[in-house]
Amino acid sequence: MMGIVLYLGLYILVLIFLFIAIVYISSLFYSLLKGAPYVPTRTLLIRDILKRSGLKKGMRFLELGCGDGRVVSIAVSDFGATGKGIEINPMLVATARIRTWLNRVDGVELVREDVQHTELKGWNVIFLYLFPALIEKLQSRLLKECARGTVIISHGFRIPALESRLFDTRPGTPYKTYYYRI
Numbered sequence: 524m525m526g527i528v529l530y531l532g533l534y535i536l537v538l539i540f541l542f543i544a545i546v547y548i549s550s551l552f553y554s555l556l557k558g559a560p561y562v563p564t565r566t567l568l569i570r571d572i573l574k575r576s577g578l579k580k581g582m583r584f585l586e587l588g589c590g591d592g593r594v595v596s597i598a599v600s601d602f603g604a605t606g607k608g609i610e611i612n613p614m615l616v617a618t619a620r621i622r623t624w625l626n627r628v629d630g631v632e633l634v635r636e637d638v639q640h641t642e643l644k645g646w647n648v649i650f651l652y653l654f655p656a657l658i659e660k661l662q663s664r665l666l667k668e669c670a671r672g673t674v675i676i677s678h679g680f681r682i683p684a685l686e687s688r689l690f691d692t693r694p695g696t697p698y699k700t701y702y703y704r705i
């Protein structure tokens with residue numbers, strides 16, 4: 524009898540583990556299909572990446588494809604910005620909300636949305652770490668809709684249409700970070 528209970532318990536645990544693994548892996552594929560896989564920016568780099576952009580207290584900060592919300596959280600908690608994170612993957616939006624709640628970071632708005640529909644007007648600094656194909660779809664809107672002086676930080680990939688606006692490049696392995704001013 525004890526053996527059957529143990530066996531059943533183990534069986535249920537394996538099923539739960541498989542379920543979580545399948546949800547997690549499908550969620551990664553979902554992000555990839557929508558424009559970029561979930562690969563977080565290394566936490567150790569975030570403060571330096573943001574510092575070079577000139578982000579300051581009271582500025583409005585937008586993150587396109589915010590993953591688990593670590594970048595937008597640091598923009599708010601360490602730089603005093605007002606922050607909004609846009610993310611398409613519902614699992615990551617939930618993770619970002621739990622993360623900001625656990626770290627008691629107030630002032631971060633997290634929205635589930637495709638960045639192709641995000642309002643790009645009215646931000647002082649915009650951060651993105653997206654694949655080139657999605658950057659290509661966004662670049663002309665960044666140029667048209669962002670106000671003069673908006674700083675765009677692109678981690679990992681250049682924004683070809685903004686090449687003449689490039690004002691700084693942060694060296695990095697494996698990825699550089701590119702800074703543009705509209």
Ligand SMILES: C[S@@+](CC[C@H](N)C(=O)[O-])C[C@H]1O[C@@H](n2cnc3c(N)ncnc32)[C@H](O)[C@@H]1O
Binds near residue numbers: 555588609611
């Ligand atoms: C490379 S990760 C970067 C995550 C986060 N910005 C960071 O630096 O840690 C790209 C993120 O963009 C999200 N993403 C991909 N396509 C998107 C889309 N069309 N709209 C909104 N988010 C998207 C992915 O789900 C993923 O979380």
